[in-house]
Amino acid sequence: SNGIRYFPMEYVKKGFKFFFDKKVPLVKLIDRTFNCDSKRAVEIVNYIIENSTVTKVHFEIEASILTDELISVLNSAPKDMFQIEVGVQTINHEALTAVNRNYDLEKIRYNIRRLTEPKNIHIHLDLIAGLPFEDYNSFIKSFNFVYSMSPDMLQLGFLKVLKGTQVSERFTSDIKYAEFPPYEVISTKWISASELLKLKKVENAVDMFYNSGKFFNSIRSISEKPPYDNNPYSLFEQLGEKTKRSEKAGGLIVWGAIVAVFSVLSIVMNLVNGGEFNVTSVLTGVAVPA
Helix, strand or coil: CCCCCCCCHHHHHHHHHHHHHCCCCEEECCCCCCCCCHHHHHHHHHHHHHHCCCCEEEEEECHHHCCHHHHHHHHCCCCCCEEEEEEEECCCHHHHHHCCCCCCHHHHHHHHHHHHCCCCCEEEEEEEECCCCCCHHHHHHHHHHHHCCCCCEEEEEECECCCCCHHHHHCCCCEEECCCCCCEEEEECCCCHHHHHHHHHHHHHHHHHHHCCCCHHHHHHHHCCCCCCCCCHHHHHHHHHHHHHHHHHCCCCCHHHHHHHHHHHHHHHHHHCCCCCCHHHHHHHHCCCC
16 A cells, blocks of 8 residues: 555654663664654654663655754754764756655755754765766765765765666666665766766765764864865765775775874865875875875
8 A cells, every 4th residue: 555654653652662662772764764754753853862871763755854842852852872874875956856855955955954953863964976967966966965065974875776667767877786786876877887987986975084983073164174175076086985995995094094194184274274294195194195
C-alpha cells in the first residue's frame, strides 16, 4: 500500500526506554524523513530529552519543512544528544526534479542555521555525486552551498542505481554503473568517469581534514580567506590530489605531525591578519609531501 505507516507512540517509547535502560551509546533511526509528521516528531524528541541519560539519537530530517516548534525543542536539548542528518544531495533543480526532490533550498539554509546557532546538535549534510543533469561544475556549486552552512560532517556520497527505481528506468542510456552491488555510478551523460574519480579524491580529503574533526577550525579558517573564500571546494580538490599522490608514494606523515602543522598554521593565520602567503602550499608541502 502507498503512504506512511506509523508505529503506535507507546510502542516507540517502549523501544527507546529499552535502549536508555541498557545505556546504548547511539541509536540510529532509519526513517528518511523523521519530521514528516511534525507533532509526532516533537513528542518523540521531548520523550528522548526527558528520559535519555547517555544515549545519543541520530535521525534524518527534511529541513525545508521544519516547524518553529520542532526547531525550538531541538535547540533546548542537551549538547550532543542529537545527531541530525539532512540529505541536501544537490542544488541543481533539474537533478532534484529527476529524483523527485523538490524543495526550497533557501529555506533549508535558513533552518539549518537556526539549528546550528545553539551549537548543541551535531549536523550532517549529505551530497550525492553522479545525479542526472549534474555536471562537475554544478557539483562544485552544490558542495560550496552545503559547506557554507558549516556542518559538523559533510558526507560526499555517490549515486547508487538500484534496479526498479525511477533513475534506473528513466536514464538507462545516460548513466553507466557497476553491475554488482552497491551498483555505484561509473559515469553519466553529464559527468565523466575521470571527474568522478577526482570527486573520490575530494571525498577522501573531506573525510581526512574536515570530517575527522581534528582540523575543523584550521580548515574553516583557511577556506574563508583568499583564494578559497569564493570557492572552498578548490581547497579540498588540491588536498585530494596531493594526498592521493602521497599515498601512492607511501609518503603520508603520521597524524600527530599533521596536527602539529595545522596548529602552527592556525596561529600564523591569526597573527598575519590577511598577510599574503599560500597556506595550502605550506600545508601540502609539509604535511603531505609529494
